[in-house]
Amino acid sequence: MKIGIIGTGNMGRTLGTRWARAGHAVLFGSRDARKAEEVARAAAPSARAGDAAAAAAFGDAILYTVRGVMPSRLLRDPSALDGKVVIDCNNTDFDPVRGEFLPAPVPSLAEQVAADLPGALVVQAFSTIPQPVLALPTERLAARRVSAFLCSDHAAAKSVVASLASDLGLVPVDSGELRRARVVNGVVDFIRMHIAILGRGPFTTISLETIPEEAR
Numbered sequence: 001m002k003i004g005i006i007g008t009g010n011m012g013r014t015l016g017t018r019w020a021r022a023g024h025a026v027l028f029g030s031r032d033a034r035k036a037e038e039v040a041r042a043a044a045p046s047a048r049a050g051d052a053a054a055a056a057a058f059g060d061a062i063l064y065t066v067r068g069v070m071p072s073r074l075l076r077d078p079s080a081l082d083g084k085v086v087i088d089c090n091n092t093d094f095d096p097v098r099g100e101f102l103p104a105p106v107p108s109l110a111e112q113v114a115a116d117l118p119g120a121l122v123v124q125a126f127s128t129i130p131q132p133v134l135a136l137p138t139e140r141l142a143a144r145r146v147s148a149f150l151c152s153d154h155a156a157a158k159s160v161v162a163s164l165a166s167d168l169g170l171v172p173v174d175s176g177e178l179r180r181a182r183v184v185n186g187v188v189d190f191i192r193m194h195i196a197i198l199g200r201g202p203f204t205t206i207s208l209e210t211i212p213e214e215a216r
Helices: 008-021 033-043 052-058 110-114 138-144 155-167 178-197
Strands: 002-006 025-029 048-050 061-064 085-088 121-124 147-152 171-174
Touching: 002 008, 002 052, 008 025, 008 033, 008 061, 008 155, 025 033, 025 052, 033 048, 061 155, 085 110, 085 155, 085 171, 110 121, 110 178, 121 155, 121 178, 147 155, 147 178, 155 171
Parallel strands: 002 025, 002 061, 025 048, 061 085, 085 121, 147 171
Antiparallel strands: 121 147
């Protein structure tokens, strides 16, 4: 699959690198051309670099990682994302003054992206998984059965992202329509509480399991 990565921070760099090494065609887009080139060079020989517009034009699926900036403000032509799968993985930030995470907005960030891109197929995904966990090798992640919760109003788009999650060794979990992202955001804060406040560390994550009928 052709994947455009908009933003080359921790999440964009990690997920783009993992997908490039899994055989997908990846273009990293950044406002800093030098950073995009460095990330692409480190990711895989096949990875490419450009700006956000180039990533939007290149990908059949787009990972949007620019927190706090709507795509219509970042892209010269937001309609370039019409009909494309747009994955939003963003969460609210930590408030260093109050020493706590800011409350998740309602509508969720993913819903705001969908409103900003009415022609795109927006999926919230990977928001509950810390970046150090995503960086682990596929076989280690697969053994832990880490859940990737997917919310979207578009079933076909969820299927695409479910496949991309499986490529990383994650277990995709259909979590309903996009408005259910508000519920998933509570899971995000629960995990971050354990990481930052209760001291469990950045490799803390969650796996949703159903006890099989024969074991009940």
